[in-house]
Amino acid sequence: MKIEISNIEALITEKIDIKVLELMPNSKVKITLKAELPWCSGEEYSSYGVFISNEKGEVDLDLIEPIEGTYKAKDSMGLIYSLKKTRTVGKNIAENISIDKPMIMHMIFETSDEKKELELKRIFKTDDVIVKNICEEEFNGELFYKENSNNKLILMLGGSDGNMSAIKLMAAPLAARGINVLMVPYFAAGGLPEKLEEVPLEYFEKIFKWIESNTIVSSKEIFLHGTSKGGELALLLASRYKQIKKVVAVEPHAYCFQALNGMNCEKMVSSWSFKNKSIPFIEIDNNIFLEDQKTAIENGVTFGFASSYKKSIEKATNKEEARIKIENSEADLLLITGKEDNIWNSYDGCLIIQDNLKKNNYKHKVELLTCDGMGHPMPVPYIIPISDTLAMNMMGGVFSSGGTIEGNADGQYKSWQRTIGFFMEP
Numbered sequence: 001m002k003i004e005i006s007n008i009e010a011l012i013t014e015k016i017d018i019k020v021l022e023l024m025p026n027s028k029v030k031i032t033l034k035a036e037l038p039w040c041s042g043e044e045y046s047s048y049g050v051f052i053s054n055e056k057g058e059v060d061l062d063l064i065e066p067i068e069g070t071y072k073a074k075d076s077m078g079l080i081y082s083l084k085k086t087r088t089v090g091k092n093i094a095e096n097i098s099i100d101k102p103m104i105m106h107m108i109f110e111t112s113d114e115k116k117e118l119e120l121k122r123i124f125k126t127d128d129v130i131v132k133n134i135c136e137e138e139f140n141g142e143l144f145y146k147e148n149s150n151n152k153l154i155l156m157l158g159g160s161d162g163n164m165s166a167i168k169l170m171a172a173p174l175a176a177r178g179i180n181v182l183m184v185p186y187f188a189a190g191g192l193p194e195k196l197e198e199v200p201l202e203y204f205e206k207i208f209k210w211i212e213s214n215t216i217v218s219s220k221e222i223f224l225h226g227t228s229k230g231g232e233l234a235l236l237l238a239s240r241y242k243q244i245k246k247v248v249a250v251e252p253h254a255y256c257f258q259a260l261n262g263m264n265c266e267k268m269v270s271s272w273s274f275k276n277k278s279i280p281f282i283e284i285d286n287n288i289f290l291e292d293q294k295t296a297i298e299n300g301v302t303f304g305f306a307s308s309y310k311k312s313i314e315k316a317t318n319k320e321e322a323r324i325k326i327e328n329s330e331a332d333l334l335l336i337t338g339k340e341d342n343i344w345n346s347y348d349g350c351l352i353i354q355d356n357l358k359k360n361n362y363k364h365k366v367e368l369l370t371c372d373g374m375g376h377p378m379p380v381p382y383i384i385p386i387s388d389t390l391a392m393n394m395m396g397g398v399f400s401s402g403g404t405i406e407g408n409a410d411g412q413y414k415s416w417q418r419t420i421g422f423f424m425e426p
Contacts, residue, residue, distance in 0.1 A: 001029070001114050005107075012103060012122040013173045013381055013416060018076045020109060023057040031061075032108040033079040037384075038101035042089035045385050047071070047082045073406060080105070081409035083385040093388060097165035099124035099131075099172045103383075122382075125172035132216070134182070138206035139191075141184035142168070144175035145217050153180045153211055153219040154423060155204075157230030160196055160260050162188045170225075170380045179423050180217045181225075182207075186233065196229065197259030198273035204237055212243075221245040223423060224331075227379055228343065229271065232256065235353070236272060236279070238329040247329070248419050250336045250379040253349035254356070255313065255322045256281045280321040284312045293397065302391060302400035304342030313345075326353055327360035334367045334422045336415045338374030342402030346376070369418055373407015375400070379419070381412035 002021040007014050020029050032048040049066030051059045061076040071082035105120040125131075125144070134141045142164075145153075154174070158167045164185055171181040184207060187193045192203065208222055223246040226234030231252025238244045256279050259267045270281035289308040296303035313319065326333070335353060337346045350368055357366050378384055386408050391400045403411070 001109060001111055001116060003109055003116060003118065005118070005120070008118070009121040010123070011126070011173050011176055012124055012383055015413070016076055016080075016120065018061040018079075020051075020053070020059040021057065023053040023059065023111065025053060025055045025057050027053050027057070027111060029053065029059055030108075030110045031079065032110075033083065033105055034108075035083060035103060035105040037093055038103050039096050039098040040091050040093045042087070043085060043091050043093060044087035045083040046086045047079045047084065049079060071406065077382065077409065077413075079107075080382050081386055082405060084387045085385070093384065094161075094163060094166065097163075097168060099168050124169065124176075126176040129172060129175045131172075134210075136206075136210060139184055139203065139210070140189065141182055141207075142171070143180070143182050143216065144168075144171045145180040146175065146178060149178055149180055149217065152223060152423060153182060153217050154223045154225050155207065155211065156181050156183045157186065157224065157226040157233050158183070159228035159230050162196070166378070169378070169383050173380065174420070174423075177420055177424075179420070182211065186230075195259065195261045195267075196271055197261070197267050198269050198278055199233075199271060200276075201237065201240065201272060201274045201279075204241070208241065208243060224248070225250075225419070225423075227251060228346075228376065229260070231346075232324070233272070235324045235326050235329075235333075238331045238333075239325045240274075240328070242330045244329065244331045246334075246423060247331045248334045248336065248422060250415065250419075251338065251341055251343070251346040251376050252335065252353075253309070253344060253346055254324060254352040255319070255349070256324060257309075257322075258282065258284045280318060282313055282316045282319070282322045284308060285315070288312060293395065297395075297397035302342070302398045304400055304402060306342045306345045306402070309344040310348065323352075323356070327357055327362055330364060332365035332422075333357075334369065334418065336369045336371070336379065336418070338371050338376060338403055338408070338411055340373060340403040340407065341376045342400050343376035367418075367422070369415055371407070371411030371414060373404050374411030375402020375408060377401065377403070377408045377412055379412060379415055381409065381416050 004019040006017040034046045047070040049069030071078035103122040109116045132143045222244045224234040227250040231249035270278035272279040337350045
């Protein structure tokens with residue numbers, strides 16, 4: 001048995017090719033993958049596939065589906081995206097996230113009379129990426145950059161969980177590709193609201209000034225990357241600040257919404273403010289969620305928040321007032337959404353954004369990337385096992401972020417590649 005694997009040591013976002021050669025024709029080979037997240041030892045994940053070699057005694061995972069296994073596709077990455085937890089010591093994978101150590105994946109190849117093992121080393125950043133804490137009077141953040149890079153700098157905005165360490169999983173591999181990234185909190189940090197409520201847009205003016213004048217990686221043009229609520233924020237900022245020239249909004253919406261406290265909408269104010277006033281917003285009726293959740297549990301199906309947002313928008317009388325006026329922007333836009341987003345109806349929101357931009361003869365570039373089978377995953381591939389974030393037991397039922405494992409994996413990779421291309425374009 002001869003094994004050929006490309007990118008055996010590579011960035012964690014890179015694809016690998018797996019081939020097994022010199023087998024008996026039409027014979028079985030089982031491939032097992034085991035891994036732990038480097039910051040969370042003891043939480044073990046595994047996947048496997050059983051394959052039949054062709055008449056030449058070869059198995060190419062990009063050309064053949066497993067006859068048995070944790071996934072069903074012609075895809076060498078299937079073993080990675082279908083990883084499922086098989087052992088736990090009760091740790092939370094969202095805590096203590098670190099990019100300092102690589103993810104080591106153990107692969108086992110077995111035939112009826114032979115067994116071989118090897119390791120994949122998946123790194124989060126290359127050695128030339130510098131990570132620097134930025135401690136200014138107005139804000140704190142982390143800068144990921146290379147010396148003598150292309151002077152393109154992205155301000156990266158995370159989602160409603162406020163987990164800054166998770167954003168490193170996107171910032172580090174982007175910086176490794178030559179795109180400098182500044183990540184900042186926008187709530188639950190010094191001088192900012194503790195919850196995602198009435199976050200002042202003026203806070204970002206200070207950050208924009210720093211980007212334009214700092215001596216490390218100065219840039220006169222502001223690029224934004226925002227995910228989920230961060231996508232809502234990125235579009236809102238672009239609609240008001242002309243120096244923003246490129247925006248990637250992943251799973252965004254067309255409207256400003258009510259403040260969030262965790263997953264709940266409690267305080268009757270906007271998520272955002274300007275000059276000490278709540279920006280117009282759409283109320284989210286929690287009773288809609290509770291009713292839909294009850295029905296889903298009774299029918300044995302998954303539930304999410306998307307229907308709550310959709311129905312709340314339908315009943316709102318201030319839709320135009322609360323709509324983000326992105327047509328006032330001077331930025332090129334890349335909108336990314338999954339058709340099966342179950343956190344909120346971002347696909348509907350992106351269509352509304354696209355329609356309004358057409359009506360207003362928007363003169364800048366607009367691109368909408370829609371992904372079939374994708375829900376609301378983290379927009380970077382091959383890191384956090386999708387099975388851990390796709391569905392979870394909650395309140396007597398199953399909460400789902402939407403889509404399938406295969407659809408989310410495919411959408412993550414396509415959107416990640418397009419994001420890199422979009423920011424690298426002149």
